[in-house]
Amino acid sequence: MSPWIVGFSIFFGYPLVMSVYLSFTHYDLLSPPRWVGLGNYRYMFGSDPQVWPAIKNTLWIIAIGVPLQVLSAFGIALMVSRAKQGVGFFRTVFFLPALAPPVAATLGFVYLLNPETGPVNNALGHLGIQGPLWFHSPSWSKPALVLLALWGVGNTMIIFLAAILDVPKQLYESAQLDGAGWFQRLRWVTLPSVSPVILFAVVIGVIQALQYFTQAYVAANVAAGQASQAGSNETTLGYPENSTLFYPVLLYQHGFRYFNMGYASAMAIVLLGVAFAITLLIIVNSRRWVHYQGATR
Amino acid sequence: MTSASVDIPARPAVQRRKLPPSVRRRRLLAGVADHSLLIAAALIFLSPFVFITLTALMTNEQALSPHLWPHPFRWSNFADVFTKAPFWRWTLNTMVYSSLATLGLLLASVPVAYALSRLRWRGREVAFMVVMVALMLPPQVSVVPVYVFWSKLGDATGVHFIGNLSPLIIPNWFGDAFSIFLLRQFFLTIPEEYLDAARVDGCGELRILTTVVLRLAKPAIAAVAIFSVLYTFNDFFLPLLYVGQSPGHWPLSIGLSEFRSLHQVQWNLTLAATLLVMTPVIILFFLAQRAFVEGVTLTGVKG
Numbered sequence: 001m002s003p004w005i006v007g008f009s010i011f012f013g014y015p016l017v018m019s020v021y022l023s024f025t026h027y028d029l030l031s032p033p034r035w036v037g038l039g040n041y042r043y044m045f046g047s048d049p050q051v052w053p054a055i056k057n058t059l060w061i062i063a064i065g066v067p068l069q070v071l072s073a074f075g076i077a078l079m080v081s082r083a084k085q086g087v088g089f090f091r092t093v094f095f096l097p098a099l100a101p102p103v104a105a106t107l108g109f110v111y112l113l114n115p116e117t118g119p120v121n122n123a124l125g126h127l128g129i130q131g132p133l134w135f136h137s138p139s140w141s142k143p144a145l146v147l148l149a150l151w152g153v154g155n156t157m158i159i160f161l162a163a164i165l166d167v168p169k170q171l172y173e174s175a176q177l178d179g180a181g182w183f184q185r186l187r188w189v190t191l192p193s194v195s196p197v198i199l200f201a202v203v204i205g206v207i208q209a210l211q212y213f214t215q216a217y218v219a220a221n222v223a224a225g226q227a228s229q230a231g232s233n234e235t236t237l238g239y240p241e242n243s244t245l246f247y248p249v250l251l252y253q254h255g256f257r258y259f260n261m262g263y264a265s266a267m268a269i270v271l272l273g274v275a276f277a278i279t280l281l282i283i284v285n286s287r288r289w290v291h292y293q294g295a296t297r
Numbered sequence: 298m299t300s301a302s303v304d305i306p307a308r309p310a311v312q313r314r315k316l317p318p319s320v321r322r323r324r325l326l327a328g329v330a331d332h333s334l335l336i337a338a339a340l341i342f343l344s345p346f347v348f349i350t351l352t353a354l355m356t357n358e359q360a361l362s363p364h365l366w367p368h369p370f371r372w373s374n375f376a377d378v379f380t381k382a383p384f385w386r387w388t389l390n391t392m393v394y395s396s397l398a399t400l401g402l403l404l405a406s407v408p409v410a411y412a413l414s415r416l417r418w419r420g421r422e423v424a425f426m427v428v429m430v431a432l433m434l435p436p437q438v439s440v441v442p443v444y445v446f447w448s449k450l451g452d453a454t455g456v457h458f459i460g461n462l463s464p465l466i467i468p469n470w471f472g473d474a475f476s477i478f479l480l481r482q483f484f485l486t487i488p489e490e491y492l493d494a495a496r497v498d499g500c501g502e503l504r505i506l507t508t509v510v511l512r513l514a515k516p517a518i519a520a521v522a523i524f525s526v527l528y529t530f531n532d533f534f535l536p537l538l539y540v541g542q543s544p545g546h547w548p549l550s551i552g553l554s555e556f557r558s559l560h561q562v563q564w565n566l567t568l569a570a571t572l573l574v575m576t577p578v579i580i581l582f583f584l585a586q587r588a589f590v591e592g593v594t595l596t597g598v599k600g
Contacts, residue, residue: 013427014442014446015438015439015441015442015443015446016434016438016439018442018445018446019438019439019441019442022441022442022445027445029445029448076338079334079335079338080335082335083332083335084328084331084332085328090335090339093339093342093343094338094339094342096342096343096346096579096582097342097345097346099575099578099579099582100575100578100579101530101531101550101553101574101575101578102531102533102550103531103533103550103553103554103574104553104571104572104574104575105575107553107554107556107557107567107568107571108345108348108349108568108571109345111348111349111352111564111567111568112345112348112349114564117360117361117362117363117564119344119348119365122363151342151345207435210435211435211436211437213533213534214533214534217533217537217554218533218554221554221558222554222557225557225558226557248437251437252534252537252538255440255441255444256444256537256538256541261441261444261445264441265441265442268435268437268438268440268441269438271435271437271438272434272435272438275435
């Protein structure tokens with residue numbers, strides 16, 4: 001056992017302790033860490049002009065992106081569960097996009113949503129609608145990223161589908177005998193039965209939103225490269241106008257572009273605290289609306 | 298899947314054949330209308346694949362035009378991806394990363410999961426807690442100190458870790474929290490009687506693990522292996538940190554993201570490369586659908 005305990009402490013125990021320590025220092029990898037007390041934290045909440053935009057962008061994804069994802073995963077699962085034929089076929093169709101590698105999916109969407117030549121704006125043009133600039137517009141870049149995320153809801157959808165198909169048929173029958181219509185059966189039978197899965201999807205969604213990096217990085221990089229052929233790496237993070245600068249992207253910039261290891265550690269510790277607090281909040285709040293069938297589940 | 302495959306044979310085929318064509322046509326239309334929303338949604342979900350494939354077959358001029366159907370079909374785009382960019386190099390790097398990481402992960406995680414589930418020893422509960430904490434820790438928290446660790450280890454030993462893929466591969470040889478957790482859940486479902494029978498026959502724990510447990514746990518091990526292959530194939534953040542500045546060591550994920558800056562604005566080639574990166578994952582899914590589903594059930598339902 002001992003080799004794995006050694007390995008675990010090196011790769012998991014050591015980093016946690018080290019992160020806390022480094023967050024109180026100034027450290028650039030070249031000279032030894034210099035103790036600065038709360039300096040990093042004070043700079044983060046006092047003077048760093050990019051921290052608040054990054055926090056706002058991340059909260060935007062949590063407040064708008066995550067609910068939309070859970071809603072569409074649930075809606076699609078509901079439609080698939082009601083199909084009389086081809087449940088397996090539809091399940092595969094909706095699951096496939098979730099398999100597309102994130103970088104490949106992002107490239108595909110930057111192309112699809114290309115303002116001038118992309119198929120989406122082309123189609124909108126035929127309908128007489130002037131399509132937005134998507135990844136090139138500060139107000140449309142996040143909605144474009146949400147569309148990309150909605151395309152990949154297949155994982156969550158599959159879990160919802162399994163839960164919906166698991167709801168005991170007798171519950172629907174007795175509700176129907178009591179005169180419950182379609183909507184009432186959905187509201188009073190389906191929703192309470194799958195509420196633990198909704199909670200699971202929300203928590204996982206929030207945790208992933210707090211770590212959102214690859215799609216934002218690639219979309220900004222590709223879109224910025226398209227806008228200016230000479231786009232240097234320094235300016236592409238958060239393109240356009242910091243609208244895709246999410247908290248993990250900013251952390252990456254400070255840690256691995258500027259090599260401010262101390263400051264990046266402080267950002268990581270704050271992220272850990274916030275992730276923990278939000279998850280706890282959701283779970284405590286969920287006691288009011290999550291219904292567990294039977295005592296053992 | 299089960300409900301659909303059970304429903305179809307239950308319907309008597311004879312009765313169907315008797316229906317006059319007009320009724321059948323009306324039923325089909327009614328069925329389509331009933332599912333119109335579902336079918337429309339399915340078409341929307343498939344359309345990105347269709348547009349990406351069509352554009353990947355166009356000439357560059359046509360890719361920038363509003364025409365949707367390739368004319369002519371330029372199959373040579375796929376060959377150009379390999380000649381105009383080091384696509385083979387990236388593929389090879391991804392394969393090395395993926396196979397070595399997955400191999401190490403299996404060799405290390407299986408015994409740990411076995412010890413955590415079927416052996417009794419002091420500190421077992423503590424060790425399991427450590428695994429759970431590691432599972433919940435956001436990667437951003439550990440990424441800075443781990444980078445510092447590899448950088449300092451490189452300075453101390455004179456071996457370069459930053460700039461190649463070894464810092465991504467080596468940790469897997471010490472086990473991976475998610476895999477240990479998933480395997481442990483599965484090992485717990487193996488009846489104790491099987492293990493006791495082997496013990497009575499004089500098997501050591503190592504022999505029980507290799508002969509009894511491994512055979513029974515094949516689906517779980519397959520699921521862990523597939524998740525690991527997928528994860529390493531898709532991994533972008535860690536390769537960006539460690540090999541972002543060394544193009545010779547780029548895996549496919551990084552190479553693909555830089556493809557457009559390397560090759561002006563050629564959407565047709567970029568999307569051909571995109572398609573080439575998507576295909577293996579989709580093929581893997583169809584080959585190993587069962588392992589996928591079992592993996593999801595193990596983590597999502599029993600977890």
